[in-house]
Amino acid sequence: MDQSWWKESVVYQIYPRSFKDSNGDGVGDLQGIVEKLDYLKELGVDIIWLSPVYKSPNDDNGYDVSDYQDIMDEFGTMADWEHLIQEMHDREMKLMMDLVVNHSSDEHHWFLEAKKSKDNPYRNYYIWRKGKDGKEPTNWESFFSGSAWEYDETTDEYFLHLFSKKQPDLNWENAKLRKEVYDMMNWWIDKGVDGFRMDVINLISKAGYQDARNMEGKKYASGAEYFFNGPKIHEYLQEMNKEVLSRGVVTVGETPGVDVEQAKLYTGSDRNELNMVFQFEHMDLDSGPGGKWDLRPLKLKDLRDNFTKWQKGLEGEGWNSLYLNNHDQPRMVSRFGNDGKYRVESAKMLATFLHTLQGTPYIYQGEEIGMTNVKFASIEEYKDIETLNMYKEKVNENNEDEAKVMESIYVKGRDNARTPVQWNASEHAGFTTGTPWIAVNPNYKEVNVEQAVADPDSIFHYYKKLIKLRKENEVIVYGAYDVLLDDHEQIYAYTRTLKKEKLLVILNFTDHRPEFKLPEDMICRDVEVLISNYEQPEEPDVTSIKLRPYEAVVYKYR
Structure with missing residues (x-):
């Protein structure tokens, strides 16, 4: 397998509006990020993915760009941005900019x-x-x-406009438009940018304009078949690679609706397109037939089958992006773990999962201290355009049950991820001296960075250890993945193998105490605990283990 620096890296996503406010206007900004770079360096991250900071009227929190070569006033100036990238490079961290070129702002x-x-x-x-x-x-x-x-x-x-009416789609059929985009990307690389995360990049090629099959009783239908992975998408990305990306930058494409075979086309090392893609299949496993807001419980088997499909499917051919939350998804400890009694244990378990798979792990701000979903008392406190539009359509126009709609917002709403980072136990969690643009999660007095850094047994220090282990053990980055107990309803277990190096990863996804039994055909000698979220015996016996709630343990063996 080809070895590459970006495969060995850990990425940290910053949503600047909610990260750290340096000037008291209630909105996070570039200087606020500079203030916290030493914290990120201590955590051990290599690449910072910065959500959009371009000039924007902010209809969709910066994903509606009105000038691709200027900085949003609320975030600072171009001089602030130049200061930020200089400070990052001084700390040997790389910057991945968000690239939003399926659409622009209607004010561009x-x-x-x-x-x-x-x-x-x-x-x-x-x-x-x-x-x-x-x-x-x-x-x-x-x-x-x-x-x-x-x-x-x-x-x-x-x-x-596939998104807001203030986000008109760009016409990629137009070669002049494409050249403008490539020139802009090269301009940022000349300024020192190390890579791009590409927003909904697989929507840029449209396949004609016909009516989609209408869903029963709905006024409008998903036209996905006409714009997901369209006919010229690979032609455009290969052209972009030739004109821009071949300069050695790291790339990850956000590609909703992509399957394993398509992902191989986007990320194959001989394809000259992208390094990695974000796929969404695991983000839909707890959605019913009505889509995102139609809640259904997640089955561990579905999650395991999905990750196994992607781990095996891209092995040796493409590369995985590993994530369980981001700025568009709810907090992972609330969604996949237990954000109450076992918040710390389950956050560590989920981190163990993400950081011991094959692929590049992505940490979303606040994840490393176990930040949770929020429940605002009324719809008036929510800011996200997707959430507000859905509420208006379901409650105001269709008279659906408000309590049920609010419950789906509590579980899946994008603002769960957008409440300010909780830095300390002071007012507004130390995020701002002013009034925050969106309210802080009320649990900030118990869950905050200051407390986490001071506690050697915290989620933060566990992440730090995981990141260090990944850098010291090539088997974690490049080893083959093989699943064990593929029907178990509570335990997710797998091995990682690289030449003579072998790891056994055991994860309890529940608050129960299931028993792990080593498969009879598997022999583990010289077993050593690499990391665990519970105390482990000095001489572990992996043939049979009674797991504790949300227990995670990684063994090295031969």
């Missing part, structure tokens, strides 16, 4: 020009269509509810 000068007239030079930078029978060109639904088309009176045409 390209779009302001494009909507002036049908023969404007920028018209073809976006996707315009005539209406059909007095309605939208197609019945596609936006990811943020409602139609994916918005009518423009000036030119009597509709423009496509």
Whole structure:
């Protein structure tokens, strides 16, 4: 298997608005990140993925870019950004910028020009269509509810927006547009950027504009078949690689709807496209047929089968991105663990899981101290456009049960991940001296960085140990993965093997006390505990182990 620095790295995602506010305006900023770089260095991370900091009217918290070569006023200035990357490089950390080029803001000068007239030079930078029978060109639904088309009176045409109506989709068929994007990316690399995380990059190629099959009783339907992994997607990414990415930067593409075979095309070492992709299959395992907000309990077998499929499927051919939460997903300890009695144990167990698989682990800010989901008392306290649009559609327009809708927001809402990082037990968790843009989780007095750093047995110090182990043991990075007990309802166990090096990983995903029994055909000699979230006997016997709630243990053996 090819060895690469980015395979051996650990990535930490910063959502700047909620990370650290340096000037008291209630919004996190670039100087706030600089203040905390030593903390991230102590944790041991190699790459920082920075969610968008470009100029933006903030309709979708920065994922609506109005100027790709300037900084959002709330976050600071270009000089602040230059200071940040210099400080990162001084600490031998790399910067991965978020790249949002499926769509721009409707306040980008390209779009302001494009909507002036049908023969404007920028018209073809976006996707315009005539209406059909007095309605939208197609019945596609936006990811943020409602139609994916918005009518423009000036030119009597509709423009496509797969997300908010303030996020018109860019027309990648236009070679001039593509060149502008590549020039912009090269400009950032010249400024020192080490890589890109590419927002919904597999949506940039559209496959025609026809009605999608309408879901029973719904006004709009998912048009995914027309824009997920479209016909020219690999052509565009290979062109982008040739023009930009071949300069040695690290890349990860956000690719909803991608399967293992498609992921091989995106990440194959001989394909000259991307290094890694974010796939979403495991993020949908606790969703019912009605989608994200249709809650259903997660079955461990489904999770294990899914991870095993990806671990084996990309082995030797592509590379996995390992994550259980990010800025778009709820907190992992609340979703996959137990954020009450066993918050610490289950957070450590989940971290053990992510950091002992084959792939590059991604830590989302606050995960390393076990931050949890939040339950705001009313919809008025929520800020996320996806959440607010869903609530409006279900409660205000369709008269659905508000309590049920709020429960789905508590479990799956994106604002769970966006409450400010809890730095200490002072007011507003030390995030700001002002009023935070979104309320702090009330549990900040018990769950905060200051407390975690001071406690040698904390989740933070456990992460630090995991990251160090990964750097010291090639078997964790490059070893083959093989699952054990593939039908067990409570235990997830697997081995990692690289030449003579062997690891046995045992994870209890429940608050019960199941018994792990070593398969009869497996022999473990000279067993040594590498890491565990509970005290372990000096001379471990792995033939039979009574596991404690959310216990995680990694053994080295031969």
